[in-house]
Amino acid sequence: MKQQALRSGELSALCLELAQIWHSGTMLADGLYALSGEQGEAGPLIAALYHAADEGMNLPRALEAQGTFPPYMVQMLTLAEKTGQQEETLRALSAYYDRMDRMQVSIRSAVLNPAILTGVMFAVVVILVTQVLPIFEGVFAQLGMQMSGLAGVMLRAGRVLSGAAVGIGAVLAVLMITAFVVYRVPRARATFWRKMRGLSGAGSLSAKIANARLLSTLAMAAQSGMETEEAIGYAANICGDDPRIRRLLSECLTKLQNGARISSALEGVLSARNCRAVALAERTGSQADLFSEIAKRSERSVNDEIDRLIGWVEPALVLLTSAVVGVILLSIMLPLLGIMSSIG
Numbered sequence: 001m002k003q004q005a006l007r008s009g010e011l012s013a014l015c016l017e018l019a020q021i022w023h024s025g026t027m028l029a030d031g032l033y034a035l036s037g038e039q040g041e042a043g044p045l046i047a048a049l050y051h052a053a054d055e056g057m058n059l060p061r062a063l064e065a066q067g068t069f070p071p072y073m074v075q076m077l078t079l080a081e082k083t084g085q086q087e088e089t090l091r092a093l094s095a096y097y098d099r100m101d102r103m104q105v106s107i108r109s110a111v112l113n114p115a116i117l118t119g120v121m122f123a124v125v126v127i128l129v130t131q132v133l134p135i136f137e138g139v140f141a142q143l144g145m146q147m148s149g150l151a152g153v154m155l156r157a158g159r160v161l162s163g164a165a166v167g168i169g170a171v172l173a174v175l176m177i178t179a180f181v182v183y184r185v186p187r188a189r190a191t192f193w194r195k196m197r198g199l200s201g202a203g204s205l206s207a208k209i210a211n212a213r214l215l216s217t218l219a220m221a222a223q224s225g226m227e228t229e230e231a232i233g234y235a236a237n238i239c240g241d242d243p244r245i246r247r248l249l250s251e252c253l254t255k256l257q258n259g260a261r262i263s264s265a266l267e268g269v270l271s272a273r274n275c276r277a278v279a280l281a282e283r284t285g286s287q288a289d290l291f292s293e294i295a296k297r298s299e300r301s302v303n304d305e306i307d308r309l310i311g312w313v314e315p316a317l318v319l320l321t322s323a324v325v326g327v328i329l330l331s332i333m334l335p336l337l338g339i340m341s342s343i344g
Helices: 008-024 028-035 042-054 059-066 071-083 086-142 149-163 165-184 186-199 205-223 228-239 243-257 272-284 287-343
Strands: none
Touching: 008 028, 008 086, 028 042, 042 059, 059 071, 071 086, 071 205, 071 228, 086 149, 086 205, 086 287, 149 287, 205 228, 205 243, 205 287, 228 243, 272 287
């Protein structure tokens, strides 16, 4: 039976454990046997890897046989088998998936927190117009008055909502099921983010996230001993679902094939400052370390952008909810206060 795919954080931990096996000089099957007692989602997968390795498969073939590991991970380890850099590649993969995990957590926070606040705001307003306003309508009727103005409009809206409760409930159920599918199914999640990128501009948060993902891929490939041109080709396979990134990488590969230096070819992909740093790294042979540092900076930039987004969206939603509820209540209470003062 096909196992459930691991999340980025679990892949990072697994790659680090496999790197430790290589570092200790233990046979792959013996190391996997020692890990096969793990609990949680990774346990059955590691047990399956152990049985594959015990039958004589190398690590890339064992991973590919499970059908649940990312093709990028399998491709990188296949290359590492040829270059003899399994431990370095596994550590680079661990760092790569750790960066992806942190970025995914930040993105989930940026989407989930405002969504929850919006849901709470909607629920408060719905309860107010469908349950609270009818009570005040009865009070007004006893005083020989009718609710008018904004309160009257909201009361009529509440009646419409009450009449369409079944339809609204069905729509909400469909939205919840869709959100669950997007969250749990990788292909649906990829389609969702692709659509979201299509709705946003090139300078938006989604573009920064795509850049950070690209740089993490380049850093991982460079740390594995891959040539820069080949690393960009691998990056195109991983990040090519973003049209802008696909275009930039295509232009970069064309420049490299025409004999351009790496720093010149990466113009448009990296900032001018980072291109100067790459030019210096070309002379010192430290491209792998530099790409790793640029990837970390890009990730920090994305996290800062997400924090800023959440920082103004959440207070804005709270203020909006307070304003809507306050205006509705004032539109009810002010006429009542006028009546009470005239009676007094």
